[in-house]
Amino acid sequence: MLRTSKVYTNLLQLSAIRSITTLQTPIHNLSNVETINSLTKSITLLDDILNSSSHNKTLLYKSKYKRTPESLSSQESTRLEHVVKNFLIDQQKNEITSSIKEQLSNPENRLSQLGLQFFLECNRGNLTPLSTTLSRYILEGIRKNPTTDTIKHIHLSIEMIRKFIKDNRVTNIKPKQIDILIKKLSNSQKDFDTIQQILKPIDYKIYSDTSIIFQKGKTREDSITISDGYQFPTGIIQGNEPYLRSIDIPKKKLLSFNDKPLLTLVYDGSLVDARYILPAINYATRESKSLLLIINGNCSGDAINAISIHNNKNKRQNIDSKVIVMKYDESSFNGISIQENSKLLEFLKLPKGIESIYSPTFSPTIPSKVSSRDYFGELKSMKCTVGEAILFNDIKLNHDCSKLDNFLKKTITVNLGGDSQFEINRRIESMDNLVNNFLLNGLKDGFVPSHGNFIIKSNSFVTTGENKRPKTFKNNLLFDALISALAIPSKNALINSQGLNSIQVAEMSMKTSVFDGFFNACLSHEDHALQDVRQLGILEPWNKMDETLYNVSTMIRLLYSCSTIISGIFEKPKKR
Incomplete structure (x- = not known):
């Protein structure tokens, strides 16, 4: 894409556009309506796909590995992402496999792909029916x-809506x-x-x-384990493949130590000489316990080699010690040294605190039997991998400690059961998305009405009072088109969830737009009464x-x- 530039001289001001002359590369003018139509073609198709599975509607999808199609609902976000990903990959494959002659004879398809790629880059993976619908109709x-x-003025209107929604969101939502x-x-x-x-x-x-x-659980019933955990952000050291x-990281990826307690040792400085760590290793082997060694420097040389030899030897001899x-x-x-991190030292149960x-x-x-x-602490269990670890211990934590220390928290492990692995996998996907995505973001930053109702309320804010139509907006019809585009997400939500027609939806949207509380909306086409969406879970x-x-x-x-779009042409590499 090229931006227009202005060239100034001493006598007069000239307006010029950079130009490129090529043999095959198509150049498109953005002022052309057909160019914009082609750019939004794939966005429109993606919008239809996402809206086909929103709210109470389901999407029929047939993968290349199955004979019969399966239905996908809006709550199966992980599977829907997979469907959209396959759709995008197929679009790119069709473009790459086409010949140069086909690409030159049909530039609309190339523009359609450019528009879709541009949309995905701007939305940074946040694909929702709201994003595609607003982009399409605006x-x-x-x-x-x-x-x-x-x-x-479109930008200013959207900024006004964002501010209005931020000021009216609810942050203190009740457990009920x-x-x-x-x-x-x-x-x-x-x-x-x-x-x-x-x-x-x-x-x-x-x-x-x-x-x-x-x-995944091992039984048909669900089980919940609550542990006081410490999230160690760096995890297992990297860079030494032996x-x-x-410790079987390339094979297992995630290590779990649940059978017996671990020994803990904190080392100040870089560890290179093996003689400083060999007595501790031998002690852990005699106790048949694994050792968690935390250092605030590098671990290399003879030390890391001795540790690797110890792990391999115990593995061959079936000694449960790593x-x-x-x-x-x-x-x-957060810039805190290991000597100052009293919470971590206490959590590791070091016998003498900082002196240990x-x-x-x-x-x-030297740490030994x-x-x-004087030196060794104890840890109940641990889950770790490269770059991250969670430590567990028998220490009572109150809920306020997470506000004081971002790493000290209660960790809940949920083992989900079911009649089949397929059912368990689907439950894990849906419940993980509901808790660790939806609820986490809502409880952290607040909730707004769904079904597009928050935009309906925003429309009344933009078009009335001090925020009435901008004075510099010369074309009022365009402003009306913007307001209509902002109302479409709510229209799609009502049609998909209740199966209403356009007239019924228009009446309900008109009732909702009356500014009688941000969380009040008309959700029934029979009595048109305003209801509090917080009490309905919307x-x-x-x-x-x-x-x-x-x-x-x-x-x-x-x-x-x-001002200009240059679309490249894919050329297959020549055979050597």
């Missing part, structure tokens, strides 16, 4: 008057309202009961997407909606800041 409205003034929301979004009563059991012990507060872990093979090395990086702990940190320079003895009471996270509006505005401004 671009259709801009075609009536594609001027700089038009783009400016959360239960209503969960029940509405759960696939079954069993899922609802399990999520309730998860949220009650933590007072309906989710601090991160790793505090609640869903995994060491990683000695040495797990993790590096303490101050930058990952071994330093080869200052400590009087003789000095075990909510969605504010930050997701705000990000969508920002991405749509950014895409439109970037697109119309250019």
Whole structure:
């Protein structure tokens, strides 16, 4: 894409556009309506796909590995992402496999692909029916008057809507309202009961997407384990392949130590000489326990070689003892040194606190069986991999500790059961998305009305009072087109969820737009009474909606800041 540029001289001002002359590369003018129509062609198709599976509607999808199609609902977000990904890949394959002659004879397809790629880049993977619908219909409205003034005021209107929604979101939602929301979004009563059991012990507060872990269970029934955990952000050290093979990281990816407690040792400085760590290794082997070694420097040379040899030897002799090395990086702990991190030292159960940190320079003895009471702590269990680890111990934590230390928290492990592996996998996908995506974002930053009702309320805010139509908006018809585009997400939601016709939807939207409370909406075409969506569980996270509006505005401004589009031609490599 090329932007227009102005060339100034001493006598006069000239307006010029950079130009390129090529033999085969097509060049398209963005002021041409046909160019914009071609750019939005694939976005329109993607919008139809996403809206076909939103709310109560289902999408029939047939993969290349199955004979019969299967239905997908809007709650199966992971599978829907897979469908959309396959759709995008097929679009790119069709383009690449076509000949140069076909590409030159049909430039609309190439523009359609460019428009879709541009949309995906601007939305950064946040594909929702709201993003595709707004992009599709706002671009259709801009075609009536594609001027700089038009783009400016569309951006200002969207910014006004974003501010209005931010000021009216609800951040303190009650547990009873959360239960209503969960029940509405759960696939079954069993899922609802399990999520309730998860949220009650933590007072309906989710601090991160790793505090609640869903995994496959070994029985048909669900089981929940609550542990006091410490999230160690750096995890197992990287860069030494023999060491990683000695603890089976390339094979298992994730290591779990649940059978017996681990020994813990904190080492101050870089570990190179093996003589400082061999007595500790031998002690852990005699105790048949694994050793968690935390260092605040590098581990290399003879030391890491001795640790690798020890792990391999114990593996051959069936001795349940491994040495797990993790590096303490101050930058990952908000600049706090390991000596100052009292919560971590307490969590590791070091016998003498900071005095139990071994330093080869200052400590009087080397950690061994003789000095075990001075240096070695204990850890109940641990789950770790390269770059991340979660430590568990028998230490009582209150819920406020997570506010003081982002790494100290309660961790809930949910083992989901079912009649088949297929059912368990689907439950893991849906419940993980509901808890660690939907609820986490909503409880953190607030909720807004879903079904597009928040935009309907915003329309009344934009078009009335002090925020009435901008004075510089020369074309009122275009402004009406913008308002109509903003109302379409709500229209699609009502049609999909209740099967209404356009007249009934228009009456309900008109009633909802009356500014009688941000969370009041007309949800019944029979009595047209306003209802509080918080009591009905018709909510969605504010930050997701705000990000969508920002991405749509950014895409439109970037697109119309250019004057020319150059579409490349794919040429197959010649055979040698």
